[in-house]
Amino acid sequence: MLSFKSFKKHYLILSRMPHLDYLLLLARKGCLGRSCLLSTGTLAKDLSSSQQTVSRTLIQLEDAGFIERQPSYRGVKVRITRKGNDLLATIHRDLLSIFEQPTRITGRIRDGLGEGAWYIRKYAKQFKKLLGYAPFFGTLNLSVDEGQFQKFIASKRKRSIPEFRQGGRIYGAVDVYEATLRIRGEEEPCGILGIERTRHPAGVIEVIAEKHIRTAYDLKEDDTLELI
Secondary structure: OOOHHHHHHHHHHHHHOOOHHHHHHHHHOOOEOOOEEEOHHHHHHHOOOOHHHHHHHHHHHHHOOOEEEEEEOOEEEEEEOHHHHHHHHHHHHHHHHHHOOOOOEEEEEEOOOOOHHHHHHHHHHHHHHHHOOOOOOOOEEEEOOHHHHHHHHHOOOEEEEOOEEEOOEEEOOEEEEEEEEEEOOEEEEEEEEEEOOOOOOOOEEEEEEOOOHHHHOOOOOOOEEEEO
16 A cells, blocks of 8 residues: 555646546546556547547556556557555545545533523524424533534534524524434434634534433533434
C-alpha cells in the first residue's frame, strides 16, 4: 500500500496533469486487475480530447508506473498496475472519510451555563409544534467530535424556527435537527439545536427532549450517551 508520503507525491503529480480522470475512466472500463483492449478514438471521445493527447497521456501514465500499455493494430491493451490501483484505493478511502455520514455519534455530558431553561420557555410553543411534544425547560449539553457531528447532522431532518419578537425583544432564528438519544439501551426522541449565537465553545451542542434526561437516567458530568 502507498505510504502517505508516496500518496502525497503521486497526488500532487496527478493534480498538475490530466491523469486522474484517465485512471478513473480506465478503471470504469474494467482495466483494474486485467488487460482490456481499448480504442484511443473512443477514449478521446469519452474524455473530450484528441487521440494524440490520449496516446501521449497513456505513455505518461505508463512512464509513471500507473499502467501497463501494449499497442497493437487493433488498439491498445491497458492494465492498471498495483501502483495505480493503490493510488485509486487511497483516494477512495480519503473521499469516504470526508463524505461518509456516521449513523451515530457519542456525546459526553457537560454542565450547562444555567441559561437553557429561560430560553426554552420562550421557544416552547414553537418546539412543541415542530417536534410534537413540549420539551423540558432546559438543555442537555454534550461535547462531541465537531467533524463527526457536522457529518452526522447533515443526514438529519432540519426544522427551523424563524426570528420572532416578544415583549419588545427579538429572539433569533433556531434550527432543530430531529434525532434520538440512546441511553443504557433506552431511546428518547430529541432535538439538536442549531443556534447562530451561542456562548458554548465549539464541539459542545445543546439537546432538548421531553424529559429531564439527566434526572430520568441519573446522569452526571462526563457520562456518555449516543445520538442516533
